[in-house]
Amino acid sequence: MTTSQAYSRPARLLQIASWVIAIAFAVFLNMLGSLVIRDLMYAPRGGPPTVEQFADSKTDEPLKATQRELERERAALADKAEAIGIARMRAAQNYNGAKESFRNWVTTRTATGDYSQDPAIVARTKRLDELQSAVVDWQRQQDALNDQQRALQVRTMAVDQQLAASQETAEKRFEQASRRYELTVFAWRLAVTLPILLVAVWLFLRFRRARYWPFVYGFGLFALSAFFVELVPYLPNFGGYVRVLVGIALTAFAGIYVLRAFQRYVERKREEMQQSQVERARSVAYDKALGAFQKKLCPSCDKSWSLGGDSASFCIHCGLKLFEVCECGGRNFSFFPFCSCCGKPVRRAGDANAEPPAPLGDAAGSTGP
Incomplete structure (x- = not known):
C-alpha cells in the first residue's frame, strides 16, 4: 500500500484529478510545442533550400537546349532509318524473287536444249543486276544513316556528361546548404526548447510541492517531451x-x-x-511517517524496524522511539495524531507540551505527490 492509499477517499480522488489535470495540461502544451517546432523550419530566411537554387542556369540552359535538339535529330534519324530499312527489305525481297525465277527459267531452258532465247537470258540477267544494285544502294544509305546515328550518340553522351557534371556540382552545393540550414533550424529549436527545459527543472525543484503542483508536473512532462521527442530527432x-x-x-x-x-x-x-530523538521525531513529516509505517521502516533512518519484532517500540538501528502506549493502554505509532483505541491525541515522550501533528486530511490536495 502506498502513501496515497493511506489518505481518505476524497484525498485520493483529488490526487487522481490532479494527475489528470497535469497530464491534460502537458498534452495541450505538447500540441502547441509541436506546432511551434514544426513551423520553426521556416524561421531561417528563404525557407528550405532546393537543388534548383544552386543550378548554373547559364551553363545548363544551353546544354539542355542542345540536348533537346539532339533528341529531335535522333528521333528524325530513327524515323528515316526505319523507312530505309523497310525499303531495303522490299528491294531484297524483289531481288530474291527475281533471282529464284531466273534460276528456274534457266533450268527449264537447259533441260530442253533451246538456246534460241539467249537474248532473254541477257535481259533477265540485266534485270537481276538492277535489282541487286537497288539493294546495295539502300544498304549504303542505311550504313550512312547508322554512321550519323553513332556520331549523334557520341555528341549526346558528351552533352549528357557536361550536364551531369553541372548537376553534380549543384547537388554538392545543395547538400552543404542543407546541412547549414539544418543546423540553423536546430539552433532555433534548441533556443526555444532548452529554456523551457531549464524552467521546468527550476519549477520542479522549487514548486513541486506547491498548491498548484499539477501544472508544475504538467509543464515538466511537456518540457521532457519537447526536448527528447521534438528536438532530439533533429539533432545533427x-x-x-x-x-x-x-x-x-x-x-x-x-x-x-x-x-x-x-x-x-x-x-x-x-x-x-x-540530533536527539525529540528533534528527529519533530522533523518527520506526517505523510512520510505514514509511508514508512506501511513499509515497516523507520521514518528517520529508513531502515526496517521489524527486525526487532512486531512488538518492538524502538528502532534497532537509530534508537528512535516508534510506538507509544496511550493512557487507555492502546499501542500506537508515535507519529499517529490520535489513539486508535480511545481517540485521544497521541503524546510523544519528551514532547508533552507540543501539539499533536495535524492529519493530512483535506490538505492532501495542496501538496505534491
Missing part, C-alpha cells in the same frame, strides 16, 4: 558522433546528479543521527 548526425557524445554527456550528468543526491542523503542522515 555528423556520422553518429554528435548523438553518441550527447548520450555520454546526458549519462554523465545524470550519474553525477544521482551520486551527489545520494551523498547529500547520506550526509543529511548522518547529521540527523547526531
